[in-house]
Amino acid sequence: MEVLNTLGRVRIPFVPEHDGSVGIYVCGPTVQANPHVGHGRSAVAFDVIRRYLMYRGYAVTYVRNITDIDDKIITAANEQGVSIEDVATRAAERFEATQDALGVLRPDIEPRATDHIAEIIDMIGDLIVKDHAYVAGGDVYFAVRSFAHYARLSNRNLDEMLAGARIATGDIKRDPLDFALWKAAKPGEPQWPSPWGPGRPGWHIECSAMARRYLGDTLDIHGGGTDLIFPHHENEIAQSEAVTGRPFAKVWLHNGMVTLSGEKMSKSTGHFVDLATLLADHPPLAIRLFYLRAHYRSNVEFSPDLIADAVASFERLQSFRRRHADMEGTALDAGIVAAFETAMDDDFNTPVALGVLFDAVREGNRLSDEGGEATGVAAAVERILEVLGLIPEATGSDRLDGLAADLEGLAAELGLAPGRGVEETLERVIDHRTEARANKDWSTSDKIRDGLASIGIVIEDGADGVAWHRK
RNA sequence: GGCGACGUGGCCGAGUGGUUAGGCAGAGGUCUGCAAAACCUCGUACCCCGGUUCAAUUCCGGGCGUCGCCUCCA
Known part of the structure; x- marks a missing residue:
């Protein structure tokens, strides 16, 4: 099995730290608003990676965090006149509903930032002791220049970045590139006591603290969207490695963006399509198929026509399954399974895997048309669909509920x-x-x-x- | 400006130094009361210009164009 590691942009054989087990950490949402189509893409991409690793026999521990304390959540809470817990809880519930609909398996562990303030404070304290962080006012900042490997993931040059950096007036940071680990409390904001005074964590530290807590110093895989490479993942590496002295993640995988008329979907610009609405209007797994048609690393364009395309394609699979039900106990067609594995072993190449799948569908239908034995083919199709997460819940579509x-x-x-x-x-x-x-x-x-x-x-x-x- | 990715048939989207990707849409056919589903046949695609090579969509160089990151972001 080979993967393309974002770190160094190299293809490498996938070898986990410990034989037979894989620890994955994926950056989950900041729960401040409803998820859009881009969030679904990321979730599905890593869900398939997780399922395939499980299929390959690894004991996978899948951790996806929920960041439930952050500037935008506070802003949203103030605007709506409710508590940040309300905003976070509601957004998290909506997020999980879309995940379930998309057939995304629940994480093994789903830690929340506000439940890990102690770990965060410990880690910040450690960084101060090791001289990688300093206190300024009631804030604590990470000293970027103290970490020799800073910006290695995003392949940037600190001095060039500085030239283009925004200069905030009256900044108390020693270096404009330093980032906050801890922010002093402002009136009316949620706060926790700390050795540096009351405050709250900065944005990046929670991932470092929670990843370490549940998966140890070195993760086998760290995932997230390409838009997180800088600064978020860069900062995670700096924080974690400055503390542990060990590589933070063996492999970095990043999913591409969903674009809308050529431009990235983004909450902040209002340029996005609401995921729950989309899922309500179409078979949810057709949306999942839509995501899987492109390789996880590429950007993928969204449009109603492209969704219709995926729906028609999904319907072909459904039709095949209706025709070839009850395959239990049948031996799988070995050639098809092997082709599927070859595709997925190649950096989780789902478009090729889907090619294998549709070839098998045609073959199975042909055999059935001719009155031949299609069970081995059909069983292989079913298995592939299972690994890709494309089998609908039995309780949904073919019941007569409500009719x-x-x-x-x-x-x-x-x-x-x-x-x-x-x-x-x-x-x-x-x-x-x-x-x-x-x-x-x-x-x-x-x-x-x-x-x-x-x-x-x-x-x-x-x-x-x-x-x-x-x- | 820096870093990175990419430009493939009507659309989406893999891939390869010389041999079928796949899906959707379209055309014809088989089956069928009709319909649906399914199967069969059909499209000689690879941004431009150079170079390497017996041979380039695939490798190298240049150009043009698109996108992402450099600020919150999956």
Whole structure:
């Protein structure tokens, strides 16, 4: 298995620190507002990486933080006249709802910054003792120049950065590039006691503290969006390595951005599409498929047409699964599985993996059309879909929940008594149509099909009977 | 300006020094009462200019263009 490490931009074999186990830390959201399509992309990218590592037999510990204290949360709370806990809790709930819908597995550990103030304070204290940080007023800053490897991840030159840096007037920092580890409390802001006076953590330190707490000094994989490379991940490296003297992460993986008419989606500019809305309007896993069509590292353009494209593509997979259900216990087609693994071993190349998947789908359908044995192919398809997280919850799409009244109405129109349950009512309606077809009463037959379609039930006449599914 | 990524058929999107990516859309066909689903066939694509090579979309150089980061950001 090979991955492209952002650090050094080199392809390297993936070898975890400890045999058989992998610790992953992914930067999660700052919970201040509703998630947009870009947040979903990042979550899905690392969810697939996690699932594939598990598939490959690693014991994965997946940590994704929630940053629940930050300037923007405070601003939002003040604007809405509620507490920061309210803002954070509500935003976190919405975030998790979208994650669930996208089929993103819950993290093994989901630490919150405000639950780790003690670890944060310890780490800052350590940095001061080691002369990598200094107190100024009630603030504490990291002294960037004290860390020789600073800016190695983003490949920047400190002096050139300085030339272009904003000069804040009256700055108490020793160097304009220094960043805050601890911010002195301002009136009306949430605060915690510390050796340097009451205050709150700066933005980057919580990730260093929490990653170390749960995964130790060296992470196998650290992930996040490309927009976090500088300064966030750069600062994490500086803080963590200055304390431990060990490499902070073996591998850095970064997902590309989602763009909208060519430009990055971004909360702050208002240039974004709300994720929950998108998920409500489409099969959520079709959105997941939309993300997976491009390699995780590239940027991906969003548009309604491209979503429609992904929905149609997803429907093809669904149709295949309906046709090839009940594959339990079947041996997987080895060639297909091997091709899938080759694709994923190559830096999690999901577009190629999807190519393998759709090749297999065509092959399976062809075999079935010819009356051949497609179970091995179908079982392999199912396995791949599982690893990619593209199998819908059984409880959702093909149940008749909520359609009882509609179906009974339809039955009544046809002069049929309702069945004992929705299923049976539908059965009676379909039987009635089958009878009509047998009598070549096409108008009745088509009317029933249209009626069912209008309540979201699709009828397909096949060689071996009538099949239905929900749209 | 610095750092990084990228320019592929109607759209999206992999990939390779010479041999089919894949998806969506489109055309024709098979099946079918019709429809849907499915299958078969069809598109000789690789920003421009040089260079290396028997051979370049793929390697090298230059140009043009797009995007990301350099400030909060997945």
